[in-house]
Amino acid sequence: MASTTATRPAQTRSNRKRHTQNEGIIPLLARAVREVEASAQRGKATPANRTKFHVIALLMREERARIKTEEGVAESERAETLKRLDGIAGILAKTAARDTSLITLLEPAAPITEATRALKRKMLMQAGIELPEEAPAPEPRAAIVPPELAERQVEPAGIEARMRANPFLAPDLEPAQGPTPVVRLANWELLSPLLKSFEQGGGGSACMALPEPPVPDRLAPHGLELMQHQARLLAGVRDGHRSFLLADEPGLGKTAQSVLAASVAGAYPLLVVVPNVVKMNWAREAQRWTPQRRVTVIHGDGQDIDAFADIFVVNYEILDRHLSWISRFGFEGMVVDEAHMIKNVQSQRSRNVLAIADRIRERVANPLLIALTGTPLINDIDDFRAIWRFLGWTDAEKPGRELMASLEANGYTPADAGFYPAARQSVVDLGIVRRRKIDVAADLPAKRVVDLPVELDDDLGRGIREAERQLAAKLYERFSAMKNGKLGEKLSDEALVRMVCAQELEESNASADGTNVFTMVRQIGQxxxxxxxxxxxxxxxxxxxxxxxxxxxxxxxxxxxxxxxxxxxxxxxxxxxxxxxxxxxxxxxxxxxxxxxxxxxxxxxxxxxxxxxxxxxxxxxxxxxxxxxxxxxxxxxxxxxxxxxxxxxxxxxxxxxxxxxxxxxxxxxxxxxxxxxxxxxxxxxDSVQLAALMQVLNEAIAAHE
CATH class of the missing domain: 3.40.50.300 (P-loop containing nucleotide triphosphate hydrolases)
Structure with a gap:
C-alpha cells in the first residue's frame, strides 16, 4: 500500500485545518478510539475491534510524524494537533491495560493484516484524504528457507539418490480446481467472524460426519484391534477425505489413526513432525500399526537416516536445518503432532511447518494433512489460525477455495445471525474430528481431580505469606496513587484494579527479581x-x-x-x-x-x-x-x-x-x-496470572475499607 505520508503534500491547507471543524483524520480517530474503549469495557476486544485498535495506532503514529515535520503549519495548530493525538494515545494505553492482548498491537513492528490495510485505507478516505489507486502486486513465492537459516541447511546421505529414483515425484495430473466465484462475501473480512463462530459456543460437538466403520475391521494389523471411533475416521479417509484437525481428547489413539490414515490413502512418503519427547514413541507406533512400512527417525543432521523409508519422523527443534531437502523430497502427506505448538504464526517453528505444507500442496492436488492435538485451544480462539492454515482451509487473510465456496453456498453474510452457526459447520465439515472419552470410550475408567490442601506452617510457609502481604501492599499503594490522581476521576475502581495488575504483570514478565506472582508461585512449589x-x-x-x-x-x-x-x-x-x-x-x-x-x-x-x-x-x-x-x-x-x-x-x-x-x-x-x-x-x-493479581488487590482494597 502506498505510504499515507507520501500523499499528504497533496492535501490543501483547508484540509489540514479540518481538525478544528470536526473533520479530517483526528476527529475520526477520536470517535473510533472511543468505540474500541467501550468494547474493551464490555469484555475482551472482538477481532474487528482489534483490527480497529491497530489501525488507530498506525494512523496516530503517522499523523504525529507528519505534524512534527510538515512545513507551513502554524505552531498553534501543531500544538493543538499533538495535544489531541496525546489524548488518543492515552485512551489506547488505558484500553490496552484493560485488555492486555492489545499491547502487542501498539508496537511498530506488529504484523499488518489485509483487514488492517483495508480498514486503514477506508478511514483515510473517510477523512477526505485522496489515495492513489493500487495495482495488486503479484505475490512472490516465499522461499521455504529464510536467509538466516540458509547456512544451517543439511542434506543427509542418500536423499539425492532417493529423489532420483523416487516414483512419487511424478507430476500430479489431477485437474486443478478453478477459482471460487465470490459474490455475496466479496467485501467482507471473514477470518474473524469464522473464529467468532466457534467462540460463541453452542451448535453441538465439533465433529464432521463420518461414515460407519467397515465390519469386520481389516485395517489394523494382526493382533491389534481398532476402536470404533478410530475405524470411522479411517472410513472417512477411504471415502476420499484428506485433511483433518484430529482433536480427540488425549488418550484416544490419535497416533494409530494417523499412521493408518496414511496407509489407507497411500500417502507415502509421509512426513511426521513431532515434539522431541515423543519422537521415538512415534516411530515405535508407526512400526506397530503399519509393520509393512519402513520408518526412519531424523536425529541432528540426519547422518543415520534411511532415505528409502516410507515414514520420516522429525522433531520441531531440528526442522529448520532440514527445510531445503524436505521441500524437494516429494512428500505425499504430512502429520503435525501436538499441533497447538504452532499456534504462534510468527514463530520460526510455525513458519517452518506452514512453508513445508504449502510446498506439498503445490505439487499434490489433495495431499493427506493431519493436525493432531487433544488441546487445540490453549489461551485464545486465535490458536485455530495456524492450524487452519496448515490444513489449507485458510491462508493468512481469507478462507481457502473450498471453505469460501461453502460460505457462499450458505447464503449469509457476517451481518446475519445465521452466518455464525452455518460458518462453524462449514469449518467442521472440512475435517474437524473431536471425540470425548465419555462419548466413545464408555469402558475407559473414570478420571477425577482431587485437591489436597496443605498447610505451610514452617518458616518457608510464613515467608510466603509475608511475601504475599508485601505484594498486596505494593499493588494497593499503586491503586491508591492512581485513585487519588487524575485517572481516579475518570476511571472506575474496577478499571484501576485492572490497570495496576496489568502493569505489575508486565514488570513481572520483564524481570524475575523482587516479589511478584511468578517468584511467589515458585517459592510455594518449593x-x-x-x-x-x-x-x-x-x-x-x-x-x-x-x-x-x-x-x-x-x-x-x-x-x-x-x-x-x-x-x-x-x-x-x-x-x-x-x-x-x-x-x-x-x-x-x-x-x-x-x-x-x-x-x-x-x-x-x-x-x-x-x-x-x-x-x-x-x-x-x-x-x-x-x-x-x-x-x-x-x-x-x-x-x-x-x-x-x-x-x-x-x-x-x-x-x-x-x-x-x-x-x-x-x-x-x-x-x-x-x-x-x-x-x-x-x-x-483474563489470564490466570492477571486474574490472580486482581484477586489479591481486591482483597487488599476490601481490607482497607
Missing part, C-alpha cells in the same frame, strides 16, 4: 515439595505406581531425593534428555515392577507420553492453564488403562496457590464451547 513427595510415597506404598508432576527442576530434585531416602525406585522425564533416553525411562516405568514413581516435568512429559502403568497422579505444582494440567493427567488416563484414574492436586491453603487452583478450573470452558458445543458462559477471559 515449600510444597516435601509434602507432595510424602504423599506420593504413601500412595506408592499402598496402591502401586505413581506419576509425580512438577514444574520446576529444583522441586523434582527434592522429590527424587525424598523418594531415594525411602528406598523407592524412580525414573525421571525431563526436558534435557535425548529422545532415546526418555523412551528408556518410560519403558522402565511401564514394564519394571520395581520402579515405583515417575518424576516428570509438566512441560517435558505433559504431551505424547504413555504412563498408563499407573492410575494415580500427584500434581505437586500448579500449571498456569487447564490444558497443561489435563495433558499431564491424560498421560495416565488413556486407552488401555484398566483402573479409575485419580489426580491428587497439592494446593497450599491460605495462599495465592488456592486462588490459582480455583482460576484454572474456571478457565476450562474455552475448548468446551468451541469444540464440544457447550453453551457460552460469561466467564473471565
Amino acid at each position: 515449600a510444597k515439595a516435601g509434602l507432595a513427595a510424602d504423599y506420593a510415597a504413601q500412595l506408592a506404598r499402598s496402591v502401586g505406581k505413581v506419576v509425580f508432576f512438577a514444574k520446576h527442576i529444583d522441586v523434582m530434585d527434592r522429590a527424587e531425593a525424598a523418594f531415594a531416602e525411602r528406598g523407592l525406585t524412580t525414573i525421571s522425564i525431563r526436558g534435557d534428555q535425548t529422545a532415546t533416553a526418555r523412551q528408556e525411562q518410560i519403558d522402565a516405568f511401564n514394564q519394571d515392577p520395581d520402579v515405583a514413581i515417575a518424576v516428570c516435568s509438566l512441560t517435558a512429559a505433559g504431551v505424547g507420553v504413555n504412563l498408563q502403568a499407573a492410575s494415580d497422579v500427584v500434581l505437586a505444582e500448579l500449571s498456569w492453564t487447564d490444558a497443561e494440567q489435563t495433558q499431564a493427567i491424560d498421560r495416565v488416563h488413556r486407552i488401555g488403562q484398566e483402573e479409575p484414574v485419580t489426580a491428587w492436586r497439592i494446593v497450599a491453603a491460605q495462599t495465592i496457590d488456592a486462588k490459582i487452583a480455583e482460576l484454572i478450573d474456571r478457565k476450562a470452558g474455552l475448548a468446551a464451547r468451541a469444540l464440544d458445543g457447550a453453551e457460552a458462559k460469561h466467564e473471565d477471559e
Whole structure:
C-alpha cells in the first residue's frame, strides 16, 4: 500500500485545518478510539475491534510524524494537533491495560493484516484524504528457507539418490480446481467472524460426519484391534477425505489413526513432525500399526537416516536445518503432532511447518494433512489460525477455495445471525474430528481431580505469606496513587484494579527479581515439595505406581531425593534428555515392577507420553492453564488403562496457590464451547496470572475499607 505520508503534500491547507471543524483524520480517530474503549469495557476486544485498535495506532503514529515535520503549519495548530493525538494515545494505553492482548498491537513492528490495510485505507478516505489507486502486486513465492537459516541447511546421505529414483515425484495430473466465484462475501473480512463462530459456543460437538466403520475391521494389523471411533475416521479417509484437525481428547489413539490414515490413502512418503519427547514413541507406533512400512527417525543432521523409508519422523527443534531437502523430497502427506505448538504464526517453528505444507500442496492436488492435538485451544480462539492454515482451509487473510465456496453456498453474510452457526459447520465439515472419552470410550475408567490442601506452617510457609502481604501492599499503594490522581476521576475502581495488575504483570514478565506472582508461585512449589513427595510415597506404598508432576527442576530434585531416602525406585522425564533416553525411562516405568514413581516435568512429559502403568497422579505444582494440567493427567488416563484414574492436586491453603487452583478450573470452558458445543458462559477471559493479581488487590482494597 502506498505510504499515507507520501500523499499528504497533496492535501490543501483547508484540509489540514479540518481538525478544528470536526473533520479530517483526528476527529475520526477520536470517535473510533472511543468505540474500541467501550468494547474493551464490555469484555475482551472482538477481532474487528482489534483490527480497529491497530489501525488507530498506525494512523496516530503517522499523523504525529507528519505534524512534527510538515512545513507551513502554524505552531498553534501543531500544538493543538499533538495535544489531541496525546489524548488518543492515552485512551489506547488505558484500553490496552484493560485488555492486555492489545499491547502487542501498539508496537511498530506488529504484523499488518489485509483487514488492517483495508480498514486503514477506508478511514483515510473517510477523512477526505485522496489515495492513489493500487495495482495488486503479484505475490512472490516465499522461499521455504529464510536467509538466516540458509547456512544451517543439511542434506543427509542418500536423499539425492532417493529423489532420483523416487516414483512419487511424478507430476500430479489431477485437474486443478478453478477459482471460487465470490459474490455475496466479496467485501467482507471473514477470518474473524469464522473464529467468532466457534467462540460463541453452542451448535453441538465439533465433529464432521463420518461414515460407519467397515465390519469386520481389516485395517489394523494382526493382533491389534481398532476402536470404533478410530475405524470411522479411517472410513472417512477411504471415502476420499484428506485433511483433518484430529482433536480427540488425549488418550484416544490419535497416533494409530494417523499412521493408518496414511496407509489407507497411500500417502507415502509421509512426513511426521513431532515434539522431541515423543519422537521415538512415534516411530515405535508407526512400526506397530503399519509393520509393512519402513520408518526412519531424523536425529541432528540426519547422518543415520534411511532415505528409502516410507515414514520420516522429525522433531520441531531440528526442522529448520532440514527445510531445503524436505521441500524437494516429494512428500505425499504430512502429520503435525501436538499441533497447538504452532499456534504462534510468527514463530520460526510455525513458519517452518506452514512453508513445508504449502510446498506439498503445490505439487499434490489433495495431499493427506493431519493436525493432531487433544488441546487445540490453549489461551485464545486465535490458536485455530495456524492450524487452519496448515490444513489449507485458510491462508493468512481469507478462507481457502473450498471453505469460501461453502460460505457462499450458505447464503449469509457476517451481518446475519445465521452466518455464525452455518460458518462453524462449514469449518467442521472440512475435517474437524473431536471425540470425548465419555462419548466413545464408555469402558475407559473414570478420571477425577482431587485437591489436597496443605498447610505451610514452617518458616518457608510464613515467608510466603509475608511475601504475599508485601505484594498486596505494593499493588494497593499503586491503586491508591492512581485513585487519588487524575485517572481516579475518570476511571472506575474496577478499571484501576485492572490497570495496576496489568502493569505489575508486565514488570513481572520483564524481570524475575523482587516479589511478584511468578517468584511467589515458585517459592510455594518449593515449600510444597516435601509434602507432595510424602504423599506420593504413601500412595506408592499402598496402591502401586505413581506419576509425580512438577514444574520446576529444583522441586523434582527434592522429590527424587525424598523418594531415594525411602528406598523407592524412580525414573525421571525431563526436558534435557535425548529422545532415546526418555523412551528408556518410560519403558522402565511401564514394564519394571520395581520402579515405583515417575518424576516428570509438566512441560517435558505433559504431551505424547504413555504412563498408563499407573492410575494415580500427584500434581505437586500448579500449571498456569487447564490444558497443561489435563495433558499431564491424560498421560495416565488413556486407552488401555484398566483402573479409575485419580489426580491428587497439592494446593497450599491460605495462599495465592488456592486462588490459582480455583482460576484454572474456571478457565476450562474455552475448548468446551468451541469444540464440544457447550453453551457460552460469561466467564473471565483474563489470564490466570492477571486474574490472580486482581484477586489479591481486591482483597487488599476490601481490607482497607
